[in-house]
Amino acid sequence: MFEEQEKILKEEFPQLLNRVWLNSSAFVPHAKSVVKAMHQFINYIHDPIIGEAVDNHFRAVTNDTMVGASKLFNCKSDDISLVINTAHGLNFPLQGIDWNKGDNIVTSELEFPTNYYPWKYIARRKRVELREAKINEKIQINEDEIIELIDDKTKLVALSLVQFNTGQRVDAKRITKVAHDHGALVAFDAIQACGATEVYPKDIGADFLSAGGPKYLMAPLGIGLCYISPEVVESMEPPMQGTGNYDFTDADWMNREKPYHKGAKRFQNGTVPFYCVAGLAASLKLINSIGIKTVAKHNHSLIEQLIEGLEELDLQIITPHESSRRGVLVYVRVVDKSKDLNKIVEMMEEKHKVTISARFGGLRFSVHLYNTEEDIQKCLVALKDTLMEI
Ligand SMILES: Cc1ncc(COP(=O)(O)O)c(C=O)c1O
Numbered sequence: 540m541f542e543e544q545e546k547i548l549k550e551e552f553p554q555l556l557n558r559v560w561l562n563s564s565a566f567v568p569h570a571k572s573v574v575k576a577m578h579q580f581i582n583y584i585h586d587p588i589i590g591e592a593v594d595n596h597f598r599a600v601t602n603d604t605m606v607g608a609s610k611l612f613n614c615k616s617d618d619i620s621l622v623i624n625t626a627h628g629l630n631f632p633l634q635g636i637d638w639n640k641g642d643n644i645v646t647s648e649l650e651f652p653t654n655y656y657p658w659k660y661i662a663r664r665k666r667v668e669l670r671e672a673k674i675n676e677k678i679q680i681n682e683d684e685i686i687e688l689i690d691d692k693t694k695l696v697a698l699s700l701v702q703f704n705t706g707q708r709v710d711a712k713r714i715t716k717v718a719h720d721h722g723a724l725v726a727f728d729a730i731q732a733c734g735a736t737e738v739y740p741k742d743i744g745a746d747f748l749s750a751g752g753p754k755y756l757m758a759p760l761g762i763g764l765c766y767i768s769p770e771v772v773e774s775m776e777p778p779m780q781g782t783g784n785y786d787f788t789d790a791d792w793m794n795r796e797k798p799y800h801k802g803a804k805r806f807q808n809g810t811v812p813f814y815c816v817a818g819l820a821a822s823l824k825l826i827n828s829i830g831i832k833t834v835a836k837h838n839h840s841l842i843e844q845l846i847e848g849l850e851e852l853d854l855q856i857i858t859p860h861e862s863s864r865r866g867v868l869v870y871v872r873v874v875d876k877s878k879d880l881n882k883i884v885e886m887m888e889e890k891h892k893v894t895i896s897a898r899f900g901g902l903r904f905s906v907h908l909y910n911t912e913e914d915i916q917k918c919l920v921a922l923k924d925t926l927m928e929i
Contacts, residue, residue, distance in 0.1 A: 540911060541833050551825065552909045558892040559914040559921075564703065564731060564868045564905035565896055566753045566760075569818070576600075576821035577759060580814050600817040607823025608764050611831055612748075613739045617802030618772075620765045621811045625730045626653045628749025628765030631806055632695055632726050633657045634778030638665035642694045645723075647672040647680045651703045654728040658697055667694070678857050682710050686717045693723040700738065700748070701731035701866030704899040706858040708732070708865050715744030724771065730754050733764070734826055735867045735907060736835040740766035747771065752815070755867075755907060757822035762815035767803040781808035826908070834908050838867035841906040841915055845869055848919040849904075852926060857901065868905035870898070873926070883925050891921035 548556065551570040560568060580600065587593050605616035612619070622628040644658045648671040662669040670693075672684040680702070689696060696718045701708045715725045726747040732738050733748075734755035740748040748766040752758025777784050777799070784805045785797035799805035826834060839862045846869055849856055854871040873880065880897035887893045895918070896903050904918065 541829060541837050541908075543829060544837075544908070544911070547825070547829070548909055548911075555909050558894065559910070559917050560894050561904045561906060561910065561914070561918055562894045562896050563735070563755055563907040564903055567755065567757045567907060569759070570757060570822065570825055572821045572825060573757065573759065573818045576817040577814050580817035597813055600813060600820050601811075603820035604816050604823060607820060607827055610827050611734070611738075611823060612741075612764075612766055614741050614766060615769075615802070617804070618741075618766055618769060620767055620803040620806040621816065622749060622751075622763045622765045623761055623812065624653075624763055625728055625749045625751040626657065628747060628763065629654060629657050629697070629726055629728060631749075631765065631767065631775075631778060632697075632724055632747050633661055635775045636694050636724070638667050638694065640666040641668070641692060643668040643670050643688075643690070643692050645670045645672070645685060645688045645693055645696045645718075647674065647685065647698060649674050649678070649680055649702055649704065649707075650697075650699055651728065653730075654697055654699055658695075668692075678705050679707055679859065680709060682713055685709075685714055689717055689721050689723060691721050693718065693721050696723055696725045698725075698727060699731060700727045700729040700743075701736075701868070703731050704903070705870050706731075706865045706868040706903075706905075708859075708863070711743035711745070715746075719744065730763070731868065732866050734822075734831075734834075735838055737831055741768070752819050752822070756819065757825065757907075759812075759815040759818035761812045762819045764819075765803070765806070767806060769802070772803055772805065777806045777808065779806075779808040783807045783809040783811075829908060835867075837908060838906050838910075841910055841912065842867050842869055844912060844915045845904060845906070845918070848915065849922075852919075852923060854902075867907070868903055870901050870903050872901040875926075878926065878929055882929055883922075886925045886929065887918075887921050891917065891924070893918045893921045 608619045609616040670688040718725045724746040729748045729750040733750035746768045751763035753760045786800050853874045858869045859865045884897045
């Protein structure tokens, strides 16, 4: 537990006081300040004060979001583009790279569809080779295998920073170094990491790092963040075009010679869902008020406690034990295959008010800043009881 947690629980998450939410890898219940920020924005549009004041409101939430995001990512706000979901950000390299027949994309066979179908599509359309690193018998990605697949024809390496299923965190820095040595770009799907644990895109050498908001960023559905490295911003034209890419701060709408916006903002091609941006500004403020280092430490310590407890049960723990090699979710397989996973999830919910999820032939537990050690103990007791009863 961190210092302000009790206060935050009471003020921001009263709905979680009598239940245990271990499903943040799916989505996060809104904090009160997030709901309030969205309401405020909606009310503003409901009864607008005409003129500049409306624009000021749009600018203010965007500015707050950029300040919050750059603090979280430890980068310049110029390096961040707002996106509506994770796939949106991954489509920047998909559409922006000049693909030629014989080029290749390297990924792994463990990826979520968001980080697979864009590459399958371009492989088909442009006769590009899609190379998928195999997973090993422990359902883990072996970085050596990924590195072996990278060569001078590789244009893009696309991986999840933390896998949605197993919770494995790849050694991103090692992979980006090799990719860059071969002239390839690297795009990360970071939705299972951002907001829950430390993610500094510049440090890991990401060219693109995209994360939808509704999971650990604790934001509304329909908004997210994409880091784009300054080198890419300079070298790649934004593939999706509209008014938003260009610097129309002076509202000189008939000007046909406008320059691009400075930085990653030029990848935003039009109006974004501002109601959601207002919510994202509030959720980033909440995370940053605690500090991502503290949030990450808290989450990792709960996961350690959870793993220790799960080891006592008849389960196979797939998630790597080493904290630097995982995110803040744990994935297990139930050894007794006759047990119905959906039924387990249902019983945990109905009888014990503990929310987890069934995924990928196993059970997934994920924590965030509102969880406590008591939550973990309640979950372990509930799971033991459920596995015996079912
Ligand atoms: C790894 C991963 N990527 C992406 C998504 C969602 O993609 P999008 O934000 O584009 O809807 C999920 C959702 O579960 C996910 O787990």
